[in-house]
Amino acid sequence: MTHANGALGATPVRPSLLEVRDVTVAYRVPGGGANVALSGVALAVHEGEWLAVIGHNGSGKSTLAKLMNGLLIPGRGDVIVAGMNTRETALHRAIRQTVGVVFQDPEDQIVATLVEEDVAFGPENLGLARDEVRALVQSALDAIDAQDLRLRAPHQLSGGQKQRVAIAGVLAMRPRCIVLDESTAMLDPEGRREVLDVVARLHRAGTTIVAVTHFMSEAALADRIVVLSEGRIALEGVPREIFGDRERLRALDLDVPPVAQVAERARALGVGVRGLPLTVGEFVTALP
Numbered sequence: 001m002t003h004a005n006g007a008l009g010a011t012p013v014r015p016s017l018l019e020v021r022d023v024t025v026a027y028r029v030p031g032g033g034a035n036v037a038l039s040g041v042a043l044a045v046h047e048g049e050w051l052a053v054i055g056h057n058g059s060g061k062s063t064l065a066k067l068m069n070g071l072l073i074p075g076r077g078d079v080i081v082a083g084m085n086t087r088e089t090a091l092h093r094a095i096r097q098t099v100g101v102v103f104q105d106p107e108d109q110i111v112a113t114l115v116e117e118d119v120a121f122g123p124e125n126l127g128l129a130r131d132e133v134r135a136l137v138q139s140a141l142d143a144i145d146a147q148d149l150r151l152r153a154p155h156q157l158s159g160g161q162k163q164r165v166a167i168a169g170v171l172a173m174r175p176r177c178i179v180l181d182e183s184t185a186m187l188d189p190e191g192r193r194e195v196l197d198v199v200a201r202l203h204r205a206g207t208t209i210v211a212v213t214h215f216m217s218e219a220a221l222a223d224r225i226v227v228l229s230e231g232r233i234a235l236e237g238v239p240r241e242i243f244g245d246r247e248r249l250r251a252l253d254l255d256v257p258p259v260a261q262v263a264e265r266a267r268a269l270g271v272g273v274r275g276l277p278l279t280v281g282e283f284v285t286a287l288p
């Protein structure tokens with residue numbers, strides 16, 4: 001006999017922080033008609049997980065990201081953030097404190113002339129006391145390992161530093177979830193590494209991460225991957241499942257991470273690489 005909430009002794013189901021329930025989004029286009037960006041998408045994001053969202057251009061990734069903190073309200077279906085429906089305008093403030101979004105271009109996210117003022121912008125707008133704001137800024141800068149940037153001008157920083165400051169601005173609101181929409185796309189390899197290090201650290205500390213990316217090497221770091229295609233979820237699973245299905249990936253115009261491609265080439269040349277290495281570390285241990 002099982003109870004409605006699961007059998008005794010069963011593995012506890014991780015609670016969902018975010019639920020996208022059968023959502024359809026259509027953008028109106030000039031001259032009439034509509035552009036359907038998402039149709040019938042259902043997805044739960046679990047507390048503490050790192051979810052990667054991949055898919056070719058125009059597949060609906062940014063639309064999905066914008067739904068997650070109420071920047072966009074679905075035409076049909078609902079998005080529930082920690083029990084709050086994004087349709088309820090009165091909850092928008094609480095929703096945006098729960099889920100913070102970091103976008104692609106760090107320049108678009110800079111609002112002040114000093115890093116510490118920039119990071120303080122969110123909490124100041126909440127009307128918090130000076131001391132509280134100072135403490136939040138301090139811990140956000142600690143989280144991105146950037147106390148040394150506190151008094152710098154954001155415009156003079158490198159791309160990676162700017163994007164870390166944008167993340168600190170979001171962290172200062174103490175969100176439970178951070179959504180990154182191609183936040184490493186405009187950065188050089190060094191900047192990408194800086195940002196990924198911060199994301200991995202936040203994930204280890206328990207923050208829920210939703211990362212839209214077109215870098216398969218980044219998606220390979222996630223706990224789970226969702227593949228969008230023409231506004232629908234085409235595939236969903238752990239990285240090993242997703243990247244193990246080459247045919248499906250190819251049909252979706254996607255590839256395996258570069259490391260896995262190298263492993264495949266090496267195997268073709270007679271090097272006995274074992275399994276499906278998805279990261280450099282895995283490749284090293286997969287060598288004969």
Ligand SMILES: Nc1ncnc2c1ncn2[C@@H]1O[C@H](COP(=O)(O)OP(=O)(O)OP(=O)(O)O)[C@@H](O)[C@H]1O
Binds near residue numbers: 029056057059060062
């Ligand atoms: N404001 C808008 N008005 C009209 N159509 C839009 C708008 N924003 C997005 N679209 C369309 O909706 C679809 C999904 O767009 P979306 O930006 O969510 O895709 P994406 O996967 O993020 O793409 P990319 O890889 O280029 O960032 C596309 O066909 C796009 O052209």
Ligand SMILES: [Mg+2]
Binds near residue numbers: 061182
């Ligand atoms: Mg996009």
